[in-house]
Amino acid sequence: MSQLTKAITRQLQRQYAEPVLKDLNGNWYTGADVLEDLALCETSLQQQNVHAGQAILLSPAQVVTIPGLLLASWQLGLTVTLTPPSRQLPELAPQIYAAMVYSPSQTNQLATKLDPHEISVLTLILNTAPNFAYLVHDHAQPLTRRSQPDLILPASQLQFTQPQLLKMAEHGQTSAHVHDLYNLETGLLPCLTDLITATPFTIIPTKQDWPSKVG
Numbered sequence: 001m002s003q004l005t006k007a008i009t010r011q012l013q014r015q016y017a018e019p020v021l022k023d024l025n026g027n028w029y030t031g032a033d034v035l036e037d038l039a040l041c042e043t044s045l046q047q048q049n050v051h052a053g054q055a056i057l058l059s060p061a062q063v064v065t066i067p068g069l070l071l072a073s074w075q076l077g078l079t080v081t082l083t084p085p086s087r088q089l090p091e092l093a094p095q096i097y098a099a100m101v102y103s104p105s106q107t108n109q110l111a112t113k114l115d116p117h118e119i120s121v122l123t124l125i126l127n128t129a130p131n132f133a134y135l136v137h138d139h140a141q142p143l144t145r146r147s148q149p150d151l152i153l154p155a156s157q158l159q160f161t162q163p164q165l166l167k168m169a170e171h172g173q174t175s176a177h178v179h180d181l182y183n184l185e186t187g188l189l190p191c192l193t194d195l196i197t198a199t200p201f202t203i204i205p206t207k208q209d210w211p212s213k214v215g
Contacts, residue, residue, distance in 0.1 A: 037068035052077025054098035061103035098140035
């Protein structure tokens with residue numbers, strides 16, 4: 001467990017029965033809710049033999065799932081590529097990704113096109129998303145590049161390690177409303193700062209989160 005994930009999970013344990021984050025529908029999720037989602041995602045990925053040195057693509061329309069997914073991925077030592085969902089049906093990610101998270105409707109559409117001997121569809125009942133599903137590439141290869149960042153933000157062409165993110169979050173500003181978790185400055189950093197300081201916050205969807213279009 002890294003210093004970043006340790007700091008956040010410690011606060012979530014302290015907030016076990018207290019509200020931590022809220023979605024736009026007004027649903028509050030406690031520290032227990034997030035910790036349970038984290039553990040379920042981590043266990044599921046491990047059971048699919050997704051392991052340290054591999055990469056995961058996160059592009060969910062259910063943005064409230066992102067904190068738990070990030071923590072689970074980082075605790076497993078995965079490199080996370082975090083990119084906003086698209087209106088268009090994405091092409092199946094290249095083999096470099098061991099796991100891929102899209103919107104429910106996109107995942108369902110992709111499931112009809114994939115080779116079940118190459119890519120599996122896994123479903124989970126998360127507190128933050130009862131109809132959650134993700135894809136696993138059964139033959140994904142470990143990353144081979146010399147540097148292995150913990151987070152890649154393709155939209156802004158930024159890469160970070162967990163120690164860098166922890167340092168920025170520790171010096172960041174808390175916010176009761178977090179906008180666009182796919183954006184470092186307005187969403188992701190305030191989210192991490194709120195989590196390590198036990199500051200309850202609301203996740204505000206952005207124009208990229210088209211629930212009526214992508215689930």
